[in-house]
Amino acid sequence: MSPVDALQAALAGEHAAVYIYGVLGGQVSRTSQPQLARLIGELYEVHVGRRDRLTLLVHAHRTQPVAAAPAYRLPNPLRDPAQLRAAARQVEERCLQIYGQTVGSTAGADRAWAISTLVTAATQALALGIAPTDYPGMSV
């Protein structure tokens, strides 16, 4: 995968993450689940920031950034807090894989950013109850 293709794939992943966190934010109760609501809100902002950064990185390669889809398939039903959390976990696990791929396919400043993002994302994912692994971002 070329560096710009890897960045585009990461951007596509972040478009999906922003959409799904937007849906999760609309489903979570701020009164009965304030901690989860706060966490989802924080992660939404994190993914918006990464999406915007990736848009700039793709532009820097003189390439048109991939656009967001009108809608994305939700990972699972969102009927209760456990399902909301499970959906968020799936988003984060998918993003870890994407950033691992981005590290391996880029160089220079793009890679530096991908490494930093992978490390940060791996620690942020713990807040959702994702168990630590020996190789986050590597599906082995």
Add this chain to the structure above:
Amino acid sequence: MMLGGVGITLAVTGCQFERPHAATRSAAPDDDDVSPDLLTVGSAVTVLSTAEARLRVVTKRTPAIVASLRLHQVHLDRLRGVAPAAVPRPRHSPAPVVRRLPADSPILRRDEQQLVHQLSGLAQRAQSGELARLFAAMAAATAQRLQAWPVTR
């Protein structure tokens, strides 16, 4: 050579690198003979060995410290098991000398944070994309374990 089943190819310049026989295992190749990625693997083994030695002598170990220690051992096994002779031995630095510290020492935490940065730096330096991904994953895993460490004094 495939590194740990993740498809990493590390080449020794000028010849095809083969896993050595036991009799020749102690002979590490000269720096001039090995690819930059093999040197990077050697650097990773050095920093991980130091971190592992540091945690092995921690007093009043907590489960979180034990988890980090186990992680370093897993990472070392992966690097050493695949390319034992390709891992250059530090010529002037024998076994790492470490201080015996308590689990809640801020020095211990700082050193572990430093390891995350070192592994990230090695990921940046790696020429092979798969090796870069491996080091970045090691940095991320180290950072994850560090999250569970006891609060420092």
